[in-house]
Amino acid sequence: MDYNLMREFADSWALLAMALFFAGAIAFALRPGSRKLADEAARIPLEDD
Template sequence: MDYNLMREFADSWGLLAMALFFVGCVAFALRPGGRRQADEAARIPLKDD
């Protein structure tokens, strides 16, 4: 593969893929019920089992 071809791919589709991944992560974090699960996960190190 040529460097310029790889560069064009990264500039267009690579950027789009990274942006969609970021939006998906934000949407996953802000989903309904996510706050409760995040609070439970935050308390795991403090549990005395």
């Protein structure tokens, strides 16, 4: 593969894949019920054993 072909791939399909992954990660973090799990995970360092 030469540089121009790799550059064209990165400018189009790789950028689209990264954007879809980012949107999926945001949607996963904001799904219903995730607030409770995030609050529980945030309290772990403060718990006494």
